[in-house]
Amino acid sequence: MDGMVKVPLVLLYSSIICVLYFEWCSLSSQKLYANEKDAPCVWNMTDLNLSLPTVFMITPTYARLAQKADLTRLCQTLMHVRNLHWIIVEDSDSKTPLVTRFLKRCRVKSSQLNHTTPAKSLPPKGSHNRTKNRGARQRNVALDWLRETYKPGDVTGVVYFGDDDNTYDIQLFEEMRYTNKVSIWPVGFAGGLKAEGPICENGKVISWHVAWSPGRKFPIDMAGFAVNLDIILTNNNARFDPFGEVGYLEPEFLSNLTTVEELEAKADNCTKVYVWHTQTRKPRVHNEGKVPTSIETKK
Amino acid sequence: MDGMVKVPLVLLYSSIICVLYFEWCSLSSQKLYANEKDAPCVWNMTDLNLSLPTVFMITPTYARLAQKADLTRLCQTLMHVRNLHWIIVEDSDSKTPLVTRFLKRCRVKSSQLNHTTPAKSLPPKGSHNRTKNRGARQRNVALDWLRETYKPGDVTGVVYFGDDDNTYDIQLFEEMRYTNKVSIWPVGFAGGLKAEGPICENGKVISWHVAWSPGRKFPIDMAGFAVNLDIILTNNNARFDPFGEVGYLEPEFLSNLTTVEELEAKADNCTKVYVWHTQTRKPRVHNEGKVPTSIETKK
Numbered sequence: 001m002d003g004m005v006k007v008p009l010v011l012l013y014s015s016i017i018c019v020l021y022f023e024w025c026s027l028s029s030q031k032l033y034a035n036e037k038d039a040p041c042v043w044n045m046t047d048l049n050l051s052l053p054t055v056f057m058i059t060p061t062y063a064r065l066a067q068k069a070d071l072t073r074l075c076q077t078l079m080h081v082r083n084l085h086w087i088i089v090e091d092s093d094s095k096t097p098l099v100t101r102f103l104k105r106c107r108v109k110s111s112q113l114n115h116t117t118p119a120k121s122l123p124p125k126g127s128h129n130r131t132k133n134r135g136a137r138q139r140n141v142a143l144d145w146l147r148e149t150y151k152p153g154d155v156t157g158v159v160y161f162g163d164d165d166n167t168y169d170i171q172l173f174e175e176m177r178y179t180n181k182v183s184i185w186p187v188g189f190a191g192g193l194k195a196e197g198p199i200c201e202n203g204k205v206i207s208w209h210v211a212w213s214p215g216r217k218f219p220i221d222m223a224g225f226a227v228n229l230d231i232i233l234t235n236n237n238a239r240f241d242p243f244g245e246v247g248y249l250e251p252e253f254l255s256n257l258t259t260v261e262e263l264e265a266k267a268d269n270c271t272k273v274y275v276w277h278t279q280t281r282k283p284r285v286h287n288e289g290k291v292p293t294s295i296e297t298k299k
Numbered sequence: 300m301d302g303m304v305k306v307p308l309v310l311l312y313s314s315i316i317c318v319l320y321f322e323w324c325s326l327s328s329q330k331l332y333a334n335e336k337d338a339p340c341v342w343n344m345t346d347l348n349l350s351l352p353t354v355f356m357i358t359p360t361y362a363r364l365a366q367k368a369d370l371t372r373l374c375q376t377l378m379h380v381r382n383l384h385w386i387i388v389e390d391s392d393s394k395t396p397l398v399t400r401f402l403k404r405c406r407v408k409s410s411q412l413n414h415t416t417p418a419k420s421l422p423p424k425g426s427h428n429r430t431k432n433r434g435a436r437q438r439n440v441a442l443d444w445l446r447e448t449y450k451p452g453d454v455t456g457v458v459y460f461g462d463d464d465n466t467y468d469i470q471l472f473e474e475m476r477y478t479n480k481v482s483i484w485p486v487g488f489a490g491g492l493k494a495e496g497p498i499c500e501n502g503k504v505i506s507w508h509v510a511w512s513p514g515r516k517f518p519i520d521m522a523g524f525a526v527n528l529d530i531i532l533t534n535n536n537a538r539f540d541p542f543g544e545v546g547y548l549e550p551e552f553l554s555n556l557t558t559v560e561e562l563e564a565k566a567d568n569c570t571k572v573y574v575w576h577t578q579t580r581k582p583r584v585h586n587e588g589k590v591p592t593s594i595e596t597k598k
Contacts, residue, residue: 011310069466069487069575076469077375167368170375186594188368192586194596209594211586271595276368279580287491287510295485295508296570297493 053177054157055084056146056229060138061099061164062091066280068102070165075106081173085157087145089138090114101299115141121242133249135163135222136240147233157229158183161222165280172274175266176226182258183226185267188276190221195273197224200265218251218260223275225250231257352476353456354383355445355528359437360398360463361390365579367401369464374405380472384456386444388437389413400598414440420541432548434462434521435539446532456528457482460521464579471573474565475525481557482525484566487575489520494572496523499564517550517559522574524549530556 057078061067071088078084086108090099093116103110115138122134139161146159158179162168167188176183184205186197191212197220199207210219218225232238237256240249267274356377360366370387377383385407389398392415402409414437421433438460445458457478461467466487475482483504485496490511496519498506509518517524531537536555539548566573 065488065493066575066577069577072468073372073376073466076379077372080375080378167372169371188596189364189582189584192583193590193592194364194582194584194587195592195594197594199593209590209592211589271593273594273596276365276371276582278365278368278582281578281580283488283493283575283577284491285488285493288493290510291492291508293492293494293508294498294570295494295496295572297487297572 051156052083053179054155054229055081055173055177055226056087056157056159057084057162058087058089058139058142058159059162059164060089060091060135062134063096063098065283065285067164068098070280071099071102071106074162074164074168075102075108077168077170078108079106080170081108083177084108084173086110087142088112089142091117091134091138098299111145113138113141113145117242133240133242133244133246136242136244136249140239140242143232143239146229147236150229150233152230152233155229158226159229159232160226162275163223165278166223167276167278169274172267175274179226179228179264181228181231181262181264182254183264183266184220184270185224185265185275186270186273187221187224188273188278190224190277191219196221198263198265198270200270203265203269205260205263205265205270213247216248216251218254220250220254221277222250223277225254225263227257350455351382352478353454353528354380354472354476354525355386355456355458356383356461357386357388357438357441357458358461358463359388359390359434361433362395362397364582364584366463367397369579370398370401370405373461373463373467374401374407376467376469377407378405379469380407382476383407383472385409386441387411388441390416390433390437397598410444412437412440412444416541432539432541432543432545435541435543435548439538439541442531442538445528446535449528449532451529451532454528457525458528458531459525461574462522464577465522466575466577468573471566474573478525478527478563480527480530480561480563481553482563482565483519483569484523484564484574485569485572486520486523487572487577489523489576490518495520497562497564497569499569502564502568504559504562504564504569512546515547515550517553519549519553520576521549522576524553524562526556 059074061071078086088099088103088110090096090112092114095112095114099112103112117134117137143159158176160173160176172185175185184198186195186209188195190196191210193209193211196210196212197208198205199209208214208219210216213219227238235257238253240253244252358373360370377385387398387402387409389395389411391413394411394413398411402411416433416436442458457475459475471484474484483497485494485508487494489495490509492508492510495509495511496507497504498508507513507518512518526537534556537552539552543551
């Protein structure tokens with residue numbers, strides 16, 4: 001009889017603790033907690049699965065009107081992805097308070113780095129970013145940081161170069177997560193096409209769907225491939241040439257690491273689009289300064 | 300002794316069940332399940348809290364190159380919001396397969412409606428959408444749907460008009476959730492300003508930060524207010540005038556429902572920006588059709 005009383009009581013207690021824990025987690029999640037040390041609970045039971053490879057996403061960013069909006073919606077996308085480490089590299093002399101505050105609120109594990117592009121290497125004012133290889137130096141800084149931080153074999157992971165105004169379907173990260181060497185898939189709105197990328201069969205690249213400069217060895221956009229972390233860690237020449245020709249950054253980078261034959265086809269044999277090269281239109285703020293404001297637009 | 304053995308066993312069993320349930324939930328979440336009937340589990344313990352008001356988000360949409368990308372990142376934002384019901388109204392003669400398929404994958408409770416804007420009311424090709432009141436008819440269709448579907452008192456909720464290319468910080472939805480009549484806050488990149496909106500004190504609107512047409516009674520963007528569901532259900536004249544002047548749609552709509560004195564100030568007394576009127580640049584696909592493709596860009 002004593003045992004009979006104890007059993008439902010213990011059950012009740014453990015159930016209550018369990019419900020309360022997840023209730024607390026979900027309530028806290030409304031407050032958008034920040035990095036590793038601030039995260040108040042294990043958000044996702046599968047995060048405990050240490051065998052799940054980590055996605056290291058490298059994102060160059062720079063100060064502009066829509067920066068906070070672009071970073072905010074990207075953060076909210078990445079919050080769905082398990083075991084993701086977001087490496088943000090600002091194009092600036094020092095870490096900006098806007099990005100520091102943003103990352104503190106964004107509930108994604110992150111590292112904030114910075115590196116200034118010399119003025120002469122910046123695209124002319126008002127021109128499209130792709131007229132110069134903006135972001136190359138920042139991606140190299142992140143690659144160096146990875147090589148300084150991890151030794152080969154330390155962590156199972158994959159490295160991905162994801163700009164801050166692209167659109168990512170979260171399925172993309174599950175496609176790239178298990179990459180032995182280099183994986184590849186199509187990118188929407190790249191190369192003047194609705195989607196540019198490899199044509200694949202049985203997990204291998206057999207040809208390319210490309211209109212612009214099809215002679216390139218790897219005619220692929222920055223957002224269209226991922227590299228196993230150990231390949232990055234064991235190849236000091238895994239870096240981008242900031243003086244390279246536009247559109248040839250990716251082919252040159254990949255040529256140092258792999259062959260077309262070795263590429264691992266993802267996204268249902270390269271038939272699905274899970275990432276789009278979207279761009280946010282420059283906001284029109286022609287009335288700014290005409291009226292005083294108390295609204296915080298700099299945070 | 301018998302009881303001593305039973306207690307840890309029961310504890311172990313209940314713990315295993317609990318862990319397995321959440322493990323299953325989080326694993327399934329990677330697969331992006333769709334609407335109500337497909338949702339395989341309670342994603343969030345607080346969804347069980349029936350007293351949490353529902354956010355009815357009304358989103359007009361239309362076929363264009365970036366539609367799927369824009370809807371995808373918006374879906375991934377809304378997936379974080381508890382008790383949200385997304386009402387998508389397509390500007391088309393019938394429900395398009397692209398949006399139907401998209402909503403089946405998007406793990407947000409949703410309803411798909413449609414209504415065609417007459418050709419003569421569409422903005423001229425290549426012009427900015429705001430030159431005509433695009434979306435007014437679609438929002439009215441959603442408001443009528445709400446009035447047909449619910450009776451006053453049926454559901455505690457709030458109605459919000461959120462376009463598909465805006466950027467939303469998920470905190471916005473918690474700000475608007477408890478709205479007695481009409482709540483209000485600033486909107487980034489509206490009215491030619493970094494942020495346009497009310498100036499507030501002690502939860503009330505005392506003035507406006509506005510440069511364009513400041514004489515309007517409610518000089519506020521569509522994304523800058525929310526209305527209690529019962530106000531919509533009990534006011535058949537809560538609708539937008541598709542022939543109204545651009546920028547006067549919102550003031551006219553609100554004039555029928557409330558006064559400036561009654562407005563409930565949100566977002567830290569209207570000092571924070573949680574929504575931005577971003578726009579996605581029209582993708583450049585000038586090479587499309589020049590090369591055959593096997594990539595699915597129409598789904």
